[in-house]
Amino acid sequence: MSEFRQNISTGEWVIVAPERTKRPADYCRERQKTQVPAHSESCPFCPGNEHKCKEPVYEVKSDGKWTLRVVPNIFAAVNRQSPPVRAKDGLYLSAGGYGEAEVIIEAPSHNADIAFMPVEQVQDVIRAYRCRFNELSEDPNIAIVNIFKNYGPTAGASLVHPHSQIIATMVSPPHITEQIFYARRAFNTWGRCVYCDMIKEELAVRKRLVMESEHFIAFCPFASKYPYEMRIMPRKHSAIFGTITPEEESDFAFILQSVLRKLSLLLDYPDYNYYIRSVPNSDGLVQYYHWHLAITPRLVQAAGFELGTRIYINPSLPETCAAELREI
Amino acid sequence: MSEFRQNISTGEWVIVAPERTKRPADYCRERQKTQVPAHSESCPFCPGNEHKCKEPVYEVKSDGKWTLRVVPNIFAAVNRQSPPVRAKDGLYLSAGGYGEAEVIIEAPSHNADIAFMPVEQVQDVIRAYRCRFNELSEDPNIAIVNIFKNYGPTAGASLVHPHSQIIATMVSPPHITEQIFYARRAFNTWGRCVYCDMIKEELAVRKRLVMESEHFIAFCPFASKYPYEMRIMPRKHSAIFGTITPEEESDFAFILQSVLRKLSLLLDYPDYNYYIRSVPNSDGLVQYYHWHLAITPRLVQAAGFELGTRIYINPSLPETCAAELREI
Numbered sequence: 001m002s003e004f005r006q007n008i009s010t011g012e013w014v015i016v017a018p019e020r021t022k023r024p025a026d027y028c029r030e031r032q033k034t035q036v037p038a039h040s041e042s043c044p045f046c047p048g049n050e051h052k053c054k055e056p057v058y059e060v061k062s063d064g065k066w067t068l069r070v071v072p073n074i075f076a077a078v079n080r081q082s083p084p085v086r087a088k089d090g091l092y093l094s095a096g097g098y099g100e101a102e103v104i105i106e107a108p109s110h111n112a113d114i115a116f117m118p119v120e121q122v123q124d125v126i127r128a129y130r131c132r133f134n135e136l137s138e139d140p141n142i143a144i145v146n147i148f149k150n151y152g153p154t155a156g157a158s159l160v161h162p163h164s165q166i167i168a169t170m171v172s173p174p175h176i177t178e179q180i181f182y183a184r185r186a187f188n189t190w191g192r193c194v195y196c197d198m199i200k201e202e203l204a205v206r207k208r209l210v211m212e213s214e215h216f217i218a219f220c221p222f223a224s225k226y227p228y229e230m231r232i233m234p235r236k237h238s239a240i241f242g243t244i245t246p247e248e249e250s251d252f253a254f255i256l257q258s259v260l261r262k263l264s265l266l267l268d269y270p271d272y273n274y275y276i277r278s279v280p281n282s283d284g285l286v287q288y289y290h291w292h293l294a295i296t297p298r299l300v301q302a303a304g305f306e307l308g309t310r311i312y313i314n315p316s317l318p319e320t321c322a323a324e325l326r327e328i
Numbered sequence: 329m330s331e332f333r334q335n336i337s338t339g340e341w342v343i344v345a346p347e348r349t350k351r352p353a354d355y356c357r358e359r360q361k362t363q364v365p366a367h368s369e370s371c372p373f374c375p376g377n378e379h380k381c382k383e384p385v386y387e388v389k390s391d392g393k394w395t396l397r398v399v400p401n402i403f404a405a406v407n408r409q410s411p412p413v414r415a416k417d418g419l420y421l422s423a424g425g426y427g428e429a430e431v432i433i434e435a436p437s438h439n440a441d442i443a444f445m446p447v448e449q450v451q452d453v454i455r456a457y458r459c460r461f462n463e464l465s466e467d468p469n470i471a472i473v474n475i476f477k478n479y480g481p482t483a484g485a486s487l488v489h490p491h492s493q494i495i496a497t498m499v500s501p502p503h504i505t506e507q508i509f510y511a512r513r514a515f516n517t518w519g520r521c522v523y524c525d526m527i528k529e530e531l532a533v534r535k536r537l538v539m540e541s542e543h544f545i546a547f548c549p550f551a552s553k554y555p556y557e558m559r560i561m562p563r564k565h566s567a568i569f570g571t572i573t574p575e576e577e578s579d580f581a582f583i584l585q586s587v588l589r590k591l592s593l594l595l596d597y598p599d600y601n602y603y604i605r606s607v608p609n610s611d612g613l614v615q616y617y618h619w620h621l622a623i624t625p626r627l628v629q630a631a632g633f634e635l636g637t638r639i640y641i642n643p644s645l646p647e648t649c650a651a652e653l654r655e656i
Binding site: 001002003004005006008010011012013015017077078079081082089090091092093094095096097144146148149150153154155156157165167169170171173174175176178197198201204205222223273274275276277294296301302303304305306307308309310311313 | 329330331332333334336338339340341343345405406407409410417418419420421422423424425472474476477478481482483484485493495497498499501502503504506525526529532533550551601602603604605622624629630631632633634635636637638639641
């Protein structure tokens with residue numbers, strides 16, 4: 001029997017249709033397994049090709065060589081030369097494409113993978129996220145700083161070299177505004193952060209838990225849209241990712257790498273996206289929102305029903321996915 | 329220069345990034361052009377294989393043979409055996425998978441294409457949409473009837489045989505509820521349907537118009553999320569698709585087929601989805617919503633930024649797309 005499930009933090013419904021349930025192997029694609037080399041002459045992110053990128057805005061070095069770099073995106077969808085102003089265009093509203101787009105080159109090695117690189121390197125990635133997040137947030141014309149990763153071609157990655165991205169924009173995503181509106185309503189009703197409630201529930205029932213660390217928990221959401229979807233949430237309440245402490249950073253690197261490794265091993269290196277959700281700068285340290293990271297494996301294709309209704313049909317039970325991820 | 333554009337009917341923003349603009353040919357995929365036969369032994373929708381489907385709930389016949397059939401979906405994500413009740417699941421809310429899933433087999437011919445079949449056949453398709461929409465809407469446990477089409481594998485179609493789908497659900501999609509909330513707020517502010525305003529604006533400025541017919545207009549929305557995205561809207565205000573008259577039905581078939589043909593010829597038969605938006609049954613003939621059909625070609629891949637923010641980066645100017653579609 002399939003069932004509808006509601007996302008308690010957004011009000012969105014999904015259909016969990018276990019009649020269609022697949023085993024992990026059913027999701028593993030037939031792929032040409034090409035050996036990725038450790039260095040590529042044509043890759044703009046590889047050492048020796050630094051001139052193909054803009055000047056770095058952040059760099060980590062060891063023995064005189066860089067081990068991580070953050071560079072402005074050459075193919076930026078937004079930039080700070082665009083005017084940060086809104087204007088009427090007939091009936092409609094438009095705004096200059098003001099913002100900043102940056103690429104975090106996570107390692108010099110062309111074939112490194114965040115799921116398997118030394119955990120210290122992942123810590124450097126998280127620290128770069130935090131530093132760039134906080135610096136970009138200081139621009140009063142930036143409404144929100146979005147940090148995300150595209151892994152694999154069906155997740156939108158055009159380059160193999162391990163990297164994540166930042167796009168800071170002058171407008172807040174209405175979806176996040178709605179989510180915050182919904183969270184505030186829950187707070188006004190129950191007097192508690194709905195995400196704190198969720199953490200408590202997941203730690204109590206445990207069936208959707210993937211793993212826990214000192215400062216974080218990772219679980220498959222009750223109303224997962226996608227098979228093997230996961231959330232990593234800090235146990236400590238904070239609305240803003242940029243408040244993460246160095247100690248929490250190390251722990252976050254550990255749990256993020258651990259669950260990505262589980263995902264890669266269980267599903268034979270599936271394409272995935274992850275993104276960090278944090279309040280827009282207009283909101284500050286509100287009590288009703290809770291920053292988190294969402295991981296969405298790209299195993300199924302959204303079709304007309306999902307585009308039209310935004311109700312997703314998930315062929316896998318989140319409880320089953322969590323159990324499989326726990327055990328690997 | 330890129331710009332943000334706001335969807336006036338939802339408040340959603342998109343980034344139109346014409347630095348990335350592509351010509352139609354850039355979107356045409358390298359494909360193995362396999363000749364699709366007019367009949368396939370293994371296709372459950374082909375004549376002779378009727379036993380592979382459930383009993384039809386609607387049928388059009390000519391000379392004793394069927395020319396269109398609507399059958400319950402064998403792989404239904406929802407069904408009317410599930411209980412139409414909501415229940416608490418710990419902290420969360422779930423509901424029985426109550427609903428109905430049907431497939432409209434648009435023609436007996438395995439290789440027919442809605443963009444190129446005789447227009448009378450498309451009229452039969454639209455009439456089937458209307459009849460099934462109205463019949464399913466009579467079930468008091470159905471909140472909304474969703475009609476959509478998946479064309480091609482990247483649009484989620486698993487079968488080649490020309491077909492569309494209906495999924496009627498016991499819950500209303502929160503996205504549509506939000507859209508209606510937004511439209512009502514605009515109505516309360518301006519005293520007019522925001523979609524009627526949009527039709528008036530598009531007919532006045534004409535630069536995003538693709539074509540117009542007696543009862544409908546087709547245009548590329550100002551805040552298009554996708555390249556070559558289109559809307560077909562009835563000139564006459566109505567919140568409910570099921571109110572379409574036989575005369576409007578013929579005209580709707582004509583304009584739908586015309587724009588799908590333009591899309592197919594301009595972009596070499598791209599995969600696409602279309603879906604009909606109409607108010608949930610709880611709302612009735614409200615003055616602030618306006619039913620319409622949306623066409624979303626699947627030419628670009630949503631990545632982490634889109635999943636995280638739901639702000640889409642559109643590499644094509646809607647005005648350029650409309651001009652190209654007009655001219656073909």
